[in-house]
Amino acid sequence: MHDVYEIHEEPATAQEQNFSSYLDGLNEGQLEAVETLDGPVLVLAGAGTGKTRVLTTRLAHLLNTAKAYPSQILAVTFTNKAASEMKERISHMMGGAPVEGWWLGTFHSLAARMLRRHADLVGLSSNFTILDPDDQVRLLKQLMEASGVDTKKWAPKAMISFIDRWKDRGLIPSQIDPHEVSELAEGKLPDLYKRYQERLRAVNACDFGDLLLHMITILKNPAHQNVLEEYHRRFRYILVDEYQDTNVAQYLWLRLLAQGTGNICCVGDDDQSIYGWRGAEVGNILKFGEDFEGAKIVRLEQNYRSTNNILKAADSVIKNNTTRLGKTLWSEQGDGEQIRVCGLWDGEAEARWVGEEIEDLQRGGASLNQIAVLVRTGFQTREFEERFLKLGLSYKVIGGPRFYERLEIRDALAYMRVIVQKNDDLALERIINTPKRGIGNTTVQTLYAHARAKNISLSEAVIDLTQTEELRAKMRGTLMKLMDDFERWRSMLETMNHAELAAQVLEDSGYMQMWKEDKTPEAPGRIENLKELISGMQDYDSLPEFLEHVALVLENQDSSEGEFVTLMTLHGAKGLEFDYVFLPGWEEGLFPSQKSMDENGTKGLEEERRLAYVGITRARKKAFISYASSRRIYGNWVNAIPSRFVDELPPETIETVSQSGMVQTGRSRHWDSSGFQAKSKPAAASSWDKKVQSSDGTVFARGDRVFHNKFGYGKILNIDGHKLDIAFEKSGKKRVMDSFVEKA
Numbered sequence: 190m191h192d193v194y195e196i197h198e199e200p201a202t203a204q205e206q207n208f209s210s211y212l213d214g215l216n217e218g219q220l221e222a223v224e225t226l227d228g229p230v231l232v233l234a235g236a237g238t239g240k241t242r243v244l245t246t247r248l249a250h251l252l253n254t255a256k257a258y259p260s261q262i263l264a265v266t267f268t269n270k271a272a273s274e275m276k277e278r279i280s281h282m283m284g285g286a287p288v289e290g291w292w293l294g295t296f297h298s299l300a301a302r303m304l305r306r307h308a309d310l311v312g313l314s315s316n317f318t319i320l321d322p323d324d325q326v327r328l329l330k331q332l333m334e335a336s337g338v339d340t341k342k343w344a345p346k347a348m349i350s351f352i353d354r355w356k357d358r359g360l361i362p363s364q365i366d367p368h369e370v371s372e373l374a375e376g377k378l379p380d381l382y383k384r385y386q387e388r389l390r391a392v393n394a395c396d397f398g399d400l401l402l403h404m405i406t407i408l409k410n411p412a413h414q415n416v417l418e419e420y421h422r423r424f425r426y427i428l429v430d431e432y433q434d435t436n437v438a439q440y441l442w443l444r445l446l447a448q449g450t451g452n453i454c455c456v457g458d459d460d461q462s463i464y465g466w467r468g469a470e471v472g473n474i475l476k477f478g479e480d481f482e483g484a485k486i487v488r489l490e491q492n493y494r495s496t497n498n499i500l501k502a503a504d505s506v507i508k509n510n511t512t513r514l515g516k517t518l519w520s521e522q523g524d525g526e527q528i529r530v531c532g533l534w535d536g537e538a539e540a541r542w543v544g545e546e547i548e549d550l551q552r553g554g555a556s557l558n559q560i561a562v563l564v565r566t567g568f569q570t571r572e573f574e575e576r577f578l579k580l581g582l583s584y585k586v587i588g589g590p591r592f593y594e595r596l597e598i599r600d601a602l603a604y605m606r607v608i609v610q611k612n613d614d615l616a617l618e619r620i621i622n623t624p625k626r627g628i629g630n631t632t633v634q635t636l637y638a639h640a641r642a643k644n645i646s647l648s649e650a651v652i653d654l655t656q657t658e659e660l661r662a663k664m665r666g667t668l669m670k671l672m673d674d675f676e677r678w679r680s681m682l683e684t685m686n687h688a689e690l691a692a693q694v695l696e697d698s699g700y701m702q703m704w705k706e707d708k709t710p711e712a713p714g715r716i717e718n719l720k721e722l723i724s725g726m727q728d729y730d731s732l733p734e735f736l737e738h739v740a741l742v743l744e745n746q747d748s749s750e751g752e753f754v755t756l757m758t759l760h761g762a763k764g765l766e767f768d769y770v771f772l773p774g775w776e777e778g779l780f781p782s783q784k785s786m787d788e789n790g791t792k793g794l795e796e797e798r799r800l801a802y803v804g805i806t807r808a809r810k811k812a813f814i815s816y817a818s819s820r821r822i823y824g825n826w827v828n829a830i831p832s833r834f835v836d837e838l839p840p841e842t843i844e845t846v847s848q849s850g851m852v853q854t855g856r857s858r859h860w861d862s863s864g865f866q867a868k869s870k871p872a873a874a875s876s877w878d879k880k881v882q883s884s885d886g887t888v889f890a891r892g893d894r895v896f897h898n899k900f901g902y903g904k905i906l907n908i909d910g911h912k913l914d915i916a917f918e919k920s921g922k923k924r925v926m927d928s929f930v931e932k933a
């Protein structure tokens with residue numbers, strides 16, 4: 190018996206030791222935030238000051254002081270990944286105690302769990318399905334058709350995003366002001382919203398927005414007072430991370446739940462609010478004091494993550510924003526290294542430079558796991574992926590598929606595959622009805638059946654069947670046109686540069702148009718990716734060579750075992766930290782993004798600047814910032830100027846390096862004296878002569894002398910829409926797209 194006791198006691202002792210140590214090392218402000226368990230608390234502080242750590246420690250403290258059982262704490266994190274990390278950390282602090290069954294997760298996951306318990310109160314049963322965005326659109330489209338709304342003019346995808354935004358704002362159909370949207374969907378949008386909700390209920394389903402919206406509806410309803418009271422009894426303590434990015438619905442939900450005990454602790458940083466475009470309201474954090482009476486506001490100033498150079502640089506950028514509270518950050522880690530700033534010729538040179546710097550870090554003993562490349566926009570990962578593969582550097586794209594695995598890229602590649610290899614059945618099947626041509630599943634089945642019976646390929650089967658009466662005349666016409674298109678593209682490949690051809694195929698097939706008409710938030714990113722694909726193709730001599738490269742890249746995908754460099758967007762990097770952080774593409778228009786500035790003016794610019802602040806403050810030891818002077822966008826070389834954020838960096842915190850490796854400190858830019866700007870003249874320097882100025886908006890006329898990347902100089906013989914027949918001095922007569930040439 191005695192032995193048994195001993196065995197039981199040992200882990201308990203270890204646990205106690207952990208309990209006593211988790212508060213060690215916290216500073217005064219942190220300790221105050223951790224120990225003020227009752228009443229509302231807001232920790233409003235800059236990056237790396239330990240806000241997340243406060244939240245985690247507070248959770249451990251609640252348990253340790255027996256203030257609450259795990260099931261009595263509601264803890265909200267911004268991502269599922271953050272939730273699992275928090276679970277792990279607490280479990281560690283608690284000496285390995287299991288953390289199952291806790292109410293710890295994202296707003297969506299927590300609200301879904303709640304709603305399953307009370308689904309009947311909003312007319313659902315507890316096994317309701319959660320619709321994905323595709324289903325949402327399909328459902329709304331049916332309703333629009335039934336109401337006689339023209340779905341060509343009013344894209345259902347665009348309409349659903351209005352409904353999503355209403356839900357983010359916590360608005361149910363009866364609360365919609367019809368005047369707000371009277372010009373949309375023939376004024377029927379509010380009514381469609383109502384029908385959409387009715388329809389969802391009828392099929393026992395919810396969309397993502399409903400998870401919170403239904404819960405708010407239930408908790409607000411005096412008839413269900415008992416439910417609210419039950420949660421007030423249950424959740425004695427509420428904890429919320431990244432509070433600056435909550436939207437109105439999330440805020441309402443929290444406020445209802447917190448009304449009971451008033452024990453709510455939120456942490457956040459107004460300077461890191463970066464989801465305004467998705468409905469986040471930075472105002473929520475600024476008015477916490479008014480919303481929760483008697484709130485204690487804790488400000489933290491010591492940063493434990495970064496060096497002072499990094500903090501100074503971040504501060505100097507963010508202080509250009511006018512709408513902020515303002516705060517001081519300092520660190521005990523010394524000044525540390527300067528931020529390395531480098532301007533490069535183009536995106537490829539930038540990726541090469543980043544690759545070299547990473548190899549240097551590696552040689553110096555740094556782990557790849559402590560290195561991240563943070564981009565503004567998804568398409569930017571391609572250039573780095575290519576480079577890392579070449580160098581054999583393991584990497585992972587976090588928060589999204591690798592470039593060549595993205596849906597739109599796979600679709601575009603499928604077109605290219607069918608052009609190169611007529612009998613690539615899988616590729617043809619993938620795009621036969623993308624964009625929609627009315628070729629349904631049944632037709633594809635018929636085609637396959639025929640192919641199998643005759644032992645021929647799918648495209649041969651298509652050609653066979655279009656010569657018989659097997660299919661309806663209209664369908665035969667559609668299929669024949671598609672086959673003709675492919676034949677035409679194949680023959681064009683003989684005279685045309687393959688990247689130009691690809692651009693034309695995406696236009697002619699309607700594939701690009703499909704995404705242009707798509708109003709989902711992802712669509713612009715997909716278009717950028719497609720353009721980037723075209724740009725990347727120019728690095729290869731032929732289409733088959735390019736396709737082979739892609740096949741090899743895709744095959745390489747599982748090699749990132751062990752250590753790897755993290756590639757992700759700035760948005761995805763919120764809350765994370767790395768020793769070394771690369772911030773490429775700091776160019777006007779790319780970052781800050783032109784789109785944000787066009788759509789939201791100063792507000793948009795300030796949100797971009799907060800993203801820059803988030804980016805810099807992810808770095809523990811050193812940040813690397815780079816920009817290219819020209820980028821190839823859809824085959825055009827576009828000149829770029831460094832981001833205004835580069836100018837906002839204080840000179841004493843940066844070292845400017847030139848491509849040749851010469852280091853200068855301060856702000857002088859290496860190329861100012863290097864004659865670099867002259868290279869935009871096509872023939873100026875032989876190694877750069879493939880670069881020409883953008884031809885955007887150029888008017889061409891017959892007889893104009895022009896320059897083409899691949900074919901050199903030539904004279905325009907004829908103009909056919911956007912296609913130019915050109916007599917090239919060296920390569921003879923060719924037909925090319927106007928966007929690929931510039932006036933010489």
Ligand code: ATP
Pocket residue numbers: 214215216219235236237238239240241242243458461492493494763764765766
């Ligand atoms: P962000 O605004 O980026 O989300 P944060 O304020 O949430 O940052 P944390 O991630 O909690 O900051 O902490 C930053 C780093 O500092 C972490 O590595 C954390 O472990 C460390 N840290 C926080 N507080 C202390 C402390 N008192 N002593 C030592 N290290 C600390």
Ligand code: MG
Pocket residue numbers: 240241242764
């Ligand atoms: Mg944090």
